[in-house]
Amino acid sequence: MTDKAITLENVTVKYGIGTPFEKTALDNISIAFPKGKITGIIGHTGSGKSTLAILLNGLLKPSEGVIRLENEDIHKDKEFTNKIRFRVGLVFQYPEYQLFEETVARDIGFGPRNMGLTEAEIAARTAKAAKFCGLDDDTLKASPFEISGGQKRRAAIAGVIAMEPEVLVLDEPAAGLDPAGKEEILGGLTLYKEKTGSTLILISHSMEDIARYSDYILVLKEGKMFDFGTVEEIFSSADKLFQASLDVPQITKLFIELKKRSITCRSDIYTVGYGAKVLISELKNKER
């Protein structure tokens, strides 16, 4: 097993404790997010995905249980929790609504500036983050309000990357983007992970994206940990995912059907490219 970046030990989150509206958002979750890997989180709406995201960078304190970054309790003291905010970067849903500065460059530099870095260091980090997110110089000089939706999203993500967090948590980073925009963002994030060795936690409703970009998958259902494993382990039980209001990629469905018809024996196919490779080689074998 790989190293752990951030761990949750018996974490429970309750909202509205002591009121008639008390609700358990997360129920006794224990998980270790593997270091330097991408873990996808999937689950129905209201399953606790976003609650988990804000727990990880200390914005929310669990009602019970402990969260550790590199074996240290992130809530051990207030000063430490404040530092966690820079070490665990959080990109909210629709982060483009949070852009506010005069220029894109200044907006990206906002986090590093708050960290008390020198102007030279801020400029260097801004340039680096912009590069990962595919933002050119013209865009950096523009107002964040006059660029396209896809660019806004990338600018907002760059603003978190510029803090160079060890763990980057992204809540639906590609929602509402077209396929090309999706690939630019998720591809850029993968590159960022490879270059810096940081840990990525990716929340998404798109089973196709999760299958393509993640190493591990955490499945939440009604606030509980429903399943955790590698992409292969999770998507091989389609029926189980269906129970959790989820799905498997269409390509996986196709291979499950082909297995039923005893055409191929492979049902562990999660990406189209790999599926095509398998079919082509099986067709060639058959010709021989």
Add this chain to the structure above:
Amino acid sequence: MARETVRPTVTEYIRRLKNKLMFIEAKNLVFSYKEDAPPVIDGMELKIEKGTFTAIIGHNGSGKSTLAKLLCGLLIPTGGSVTVDGMPTNDEKMQYDIRKKCGMVFQNPDNQIVASVVEEDVAFAPENLGVPPAEIRHRVNSVLKAVGMEEYAKHSTYKLSGGQKQRVAIAGILAMEPECIFFDEATAMLDPAGQRDIIASMKMLNREKAMTVVAITHHMNEAVEADRVIVLNHGKIYADGTPLQVFSDVENILRAKLSVPQVTELFYMLENNGCRCGTDVLHTMEAAERIEKLFK
């Protein structure tokens, strides 16, 4: 001089019949947000017939949402014209009638839900339209039933899941009894089960209630359910046809920075590797059958 025949030819007859069925018509439609800015919609001709289910796809910034707002009269063209059921959208006197004919469901149901109780939210539009109370009661019950939310009539809106909220938003639109309903990326924020719910609702409205449905989407699995797919690129119509016609031309779709359903992409890859399997496949089961034949 030869006497002209009075009886229309078959094509002419069909053309007239189609005109009767015409619901939305855009002629040389141009729109830009600022006077000096390049147009977002650039000289478009488009007809949407009554009772059809049309999906509009295109990359971010291709003009999809702008087009939807123009077609239902929320935006007024800066050039050319749009008519909804014969009424021009730039005629202020007609706006009220146009709004009643077309409803729109937006991406985020939280932006659309106004009341804290489900049935009050659904009653909001008919109340504003001055519908008598007994009629409102009747409509609220029937539309909540139509979207499968009747059990939730007395529930708080904020405690619903995303898919449930979106179904309440649809019910709120249906309570106005429009003839046409636009979905502007209405499934973008939903989990797979929520997406299935909304796609099922779209199909139900179209097939059972004979409503005109226009869905703007990034989800190709949603677009394949429509009768017709329109692809936008740079403010112009880039492709227009049945889902099968549009998506089987994989290269064309990729050039417009879009994607095709995964099984279509698979067949495209197989084709490129010398399999003679075609790319005219959209659904999982057909794909399985086609592959079964390849192996026989």
